[in-house]
Amino acid sequence: MNHTDPFRELVESYALGALDPEERASLEEHLAGGCADCAQALEESRWLVSQLAYLAPEAEPSGMLRGRLIETVRFEAARDEVPRPRPKAVPLWMWGAVAAAVLFALYNARESRELSRIIGENQKSIAQKNEELKELQQELAALVRQERILADPESVRIAMRAERKDLPALEARWHRTLGIVVTGRKLPLPQNSRTLQLWLIPKAHGAKPMPSLTLRPDSEGRFALLVENPPDSPGATRALAITEEPEGGSPQPTSAPIWVGAIAAK
Amino acid sequence: MSPDATLVERLLRRDVNAFEELYDRHSRVVYGLVLRIVQHTASAEEVAQDVFLQLWRNASHYDGSRGPFLPWLLTMARNRALDHLRLKSERQRRRENQAEELPPVVSAPDFERGLDQKRRAAKVRDLMAALQPQQRRAIELAYFEGLSHSEIASALQEPLGTVKSWIRNGLLKLKEGLQATA
Numbered sequence: 001m002n003h004t005d006p007f008r009e010l011v012e013s014y015a016l017g018a019l020d021p022e023e024r025a026s027l028e029e030h031l032a033g034g035c036a037d038c039a040q041a042l043e044e045s046r047w048l049v050s051q052l053a054y055l056a057p058e059a060e061p062s063g064m065l066r067g068r069l070i071e072t073v074r075f076e077a078a079r080d081e082v083p084r085p086r087p088k089a090v091p092l093w094m095w096g097a098v099a100a101a102v103l104f105a106l107y108n109a110r111e112s113r114e115l116s117r118i119i120g121e122n123q124k125s126i127a128q129k130n131e132e133l134k135e136l137q138q139e140l141a142a143l144v145r146q147e148r149i150l151a152d153p154e155s156v157r158i159a160m161r162a163e164r165k166d167l168p169a170l171e172a173r174w175h176r177t178l179g180i181v182v183t184g185r186k187l188p189l190p191q192n193s194r195t196l197q198l199w200l201i202p203k204a205h206g207a208k209p210m211p212s213l214t215l216r217p218d219s220e221g222r223f224a225l226l227v228e229n230p231p232d233s234p235g236a237t238r239a240l241a242i243t244e245e246p247e248g249g250s251p252q253p254t255s256a257p258i259w260v261g262a263i264a265a266k
Numbered sequence: 267m268s269p270d271a272t273l274v275e276r277l278l279r280r281d282v283n284a285f286e287e288l289y290d291r292h293s294r295v296v297y298g299l300v301l302r303i304v305q306h307t308a309s310a311e312e313v314a315q316d317v318f319l320q321l322w323r324n325a326s327h328y329d330g331s332r333g334p335f336l337p338w339l340l341t342m343a344r345n346r347a348l349d350h351l352r353l354k355s356e357r358q359r360r361r362e363n364q365a366e367e368l369p370p371v372v373s374a375p376d377f378e379r380g381l382d383q384k385r386r387a388a389k390v391r392d393l394m395a396a397l398q399p400q401q402r403r404a405i406e407l408a409y410f411e412g413l414s415h416s417e418i419a420s421a422l423q424e425p426l427g428t429v430k431s432w433i434r435n436g437l438l439k440l441k442e443g444l445q446a447t448a
Contacts, residue, residue, distance in 0.1 A: 012437040013415065013430065018408035020416050048368070048441050050337035052409045053344065054387035055394055056302035058294040065311045066293070070286060074323050077280040135353060138312070159421055228308060248302055
């Protein structure tokens with residue numbers, strides 16, 4: 001039908017999650033009205049959008065992730081199988097109280113449903129808080145690690161000079177077991193969504209630079225990159241370098257280094 | 267019934283071997299997608315772990331009679347990864363409805379059934395590579411960074427109407443291309 005056309009044009013972007021709030025609300029209202037054409041188009045668009053996942057190159061997660069998952073799943077499967085212990089004998093008067101409570105609950109079915117809803121909401125809220133707490137703990141752990149690397153006199157200090165005079169110098173600290181931290185201030189934001197990528201330049205003659213993590217400076221130009229598991233050791237590395245790369249990083253540098261810092265031989 | 271749907275049915279009976287098999291079949295594509303979105307290996311592993319635990323704990327939400335498994339899993343992975351990004355930048359903002367985190371199962375169009383996963387992945391990449399760079403970029407900003415039309419227009423410094431057309435026409439071209447392959 002013609003009146004659905006303006007809505008029909010929004011469906012693909014809705015499935016992609018790209019509609020701005022006003023358009024999203026108006027399409028949702030339209031869908032709630034039962035437009036079968038748009039509902040069908042949305043089903044197809046959701047499938048189509050799911051195919052965009054193939055634009056991301058496949059990557060191998062660490063064996064540790066698999067191990068952690070299987071351990072958790074085994075634990076939960078075993079826990080669910082454990083028979084619940086039988087309750088101890090309950091005094092007669094308590095059975096009476098239970099029966100009264102059951103009758104009360106049946107009689108007040110509406111209140112009971114309300115109570116379930118509140119409990120459900122509370123459980124959701126607890127789950128949300130737990131997730132938030134987990135995130136905070138991880139961020140805190142990263143910050144503590146970063147501080148330890150910066151404070152430990154055993155960390156190797158690497159001054160990273162900019163190839164261009166208008167850029168500030170960066171500083172890296174490399175701790176043998178805790179990892180690398182690269183920090184800097186007042187960095188310009190890379191163009192579009194390009195990002196900065198750290199490279200380890202091996203000592204071995206002819207060896208290719210080893211890719212490490214990527215990070216964009218924040219809106220105020222602050223840059224603090226923590227690499228918990230560098231791909232090589234300070235002893236085997238001649239220098240650190242940073243280049244500008246497409247978002248997601250590159251397996252090999254696609255541009256000239258912007259910052260380079262040699263690692264002093266001990 | 268597809269091999270994935272059979273494995274998910276076994277998950278409902280708390281079959282750990284079925285979980286391992288599903289993980290081995292799909293962890294690379296899930297982790298690759300999540301890593302592309304969150305851009306950080308430790309965060310990507312954390313999000314991938316959440317995705318597979320959600321699958322284990324909420325396998326009953328997947329209805330094999332409604333549609334294929336992998337698009338559902340990938341949609342869940344994308345939602346989780348984008349949530350992770352948003353949570354990082356706006357800690358106060360929470361999703362109001364947790365149930366939204368489990369996406370609906372959607373049926374695949376008829377033309378989809380003629381392609382195996384590898385060929386489809388290659389086809390999607392080819393079709394996207396054939397789009398104009400700015401058009402492709404607009405779709406990627408929406409899909410991988412969760413940006414809205416107006417945010418994309420601002421990021422690319424292009425008119426809002428242009429961005430809307432790019433995205434819609436780009437997705438329609440992708441659909442036509444996939445149909446033509448079948």
